[in-house]
Amino acid sequence: MSEEELTEFNSFNKAEQATLKSPINENIDDKVSHETSLKPSNQLKAGLLGWYAAASSNAIKAGDIYHFSMYNEPLVLYRDKDSIVKCIKDLCPHRGASFIDGQIKQGELVCPYHGARYSSQGECTNLDRITCSHIVDTNYDNYAKKIHLSQYPCVEKNGYIYIYYTGKSKTNLNEFEIKEPLENTLAESYGFKTSEYEFEEVTVDFKADWARIIENHLDILHIFWVHGDTIPDKDVSKNVITSFDQSIKRESRQIQSKYNHKDKNKGEFITIKFIPPGRVVIYKGEEETSRYVQVLDHVPLAENRARVIVRHYRRFMKNKLFTRIFLFKNLQHQVFYKVFSEDYMILKTQTFNQQMGYVEKDNVKLLGEDKMVQYYWDWLNNALSKENPWDLHPTNEHTNAVHKDMRMLYPPENPKLAIQNKRTIIFKVARRILIPIILILLFV
């Protein structure tokens, strides 16, 4: 693909920001916005409507109904009889019930209200009568033909469930006009050979603005300050002064920022890619050979509600027995949960400030190292001005909130999972220490 690129080199010193005395680059906001408006070729092609990694394959179990939402619109994922994942609007076309507490029978979705049953094509199968058998509807077959589930295109690939979200579900999937190919979203099409890695994965829920969470994951600056004590890297700490050179570029498919240590012996620190509308990839080195790749997918559940699927791919610690012995998965999850908890209050309050209109140009001043964030907001504002998904399913203060909190399944909003994970670690470690001690005592 021929892409006109804008590459800029930016240099900054962590020491300056750590002391909070760095000179504020007051021009960056104007400068970057200006460039963007003058050069549309520097804009990312994809807008906010398009392909989203909406769930991990692991979360969609045969026989279960997975509830989530996109931009306030409640949706359902389930596996049909051939294990193919379907994305359905959470609305029964008989009388408008949700599929919450519904069932999957032989791979068919069954409504909890009157038992309407739908094939994987979304047709009422007429196998179970909607009404009880004593209610006679002579025109039943004709009626059943008319009702049909409304859907979105859905593809399962590389362990993710991708949906093509337009905000307007359809009964006939062939009627969707797919503007951007799914390939533009896949990490693999950027050179990552994910099949060569093992990965750990968690899903986390936030009561915060979706876009603010993406911004957080594009923000190198806060990593040292907020996560410095948690991330096991001696170069990432509140107390370590680190200097970087930044090279940042905007292409039609991605924004990419590469950070190199100023100390040439240390080389690259990290590279961050934003792949619209909801994916962030963080890695070190070349895409093809990186030892470690982090992929974060952001699902805009509703206003003030977002889900993040975090996957850490690694080329090391690939031996399954070895990782099991060292409780690698549980320990990794503990780190993930802690990192996201550290961000949580900041994201919630920053969301509030944004909604109150406080995060305006005159109130905030971006630093040179915020350029990635600035480019992201350029894209977002441009995308919102063209097609704003939040306008498609608006809610207000009178809207029943039944769906909102039900979706907050994962930490940090639901801390039970993190506590449970911690208990599992303690239990397994205790068992491994105690059992040999007991055995030794018995023999002595």
Ligand code: FES
């Ligand atoms: S509302 Fe679903 S079967 Fe009646």
Ligand SMILES: [Fe+2]
């Ligand atoms: Fe963070």
